[in-house]
Amino acid sequence: MSRIADLAASNALIGYILNTQSRLHDLETQVSTEKKSQTYSGIANESQHLINIENTNDLLAQYVR
Structure with a gap:
């Protein structure tokens, strides 16, 4: 079994x-x-991203008309 020798390593492990x-x-x-x-x-x-797609869809619909 390995040991954690110093406080910094112990604190890092607790953080993880x-x-x-x-x-x-x-x-x-x-x-x-x-x-x-x-x-x-x-x-x-x-x-x-959804708003951008909806705006693009609206622009394409206007172009088709």
Whole structure:
């Protein structure tokens, strides 16, 4: 069994564990609620992409007329 010899390595390891725990919690929430994010800021990039597609679709529809 290996040991963590110094405080810096121990703190880094604890940070990695907490980060992983946080990501796991977020993913469990996504699965249980069937939502990608609990806030609008979590879906900002996807929302902007959808708005761009809708605008392009509107422009193409106007061109066809």
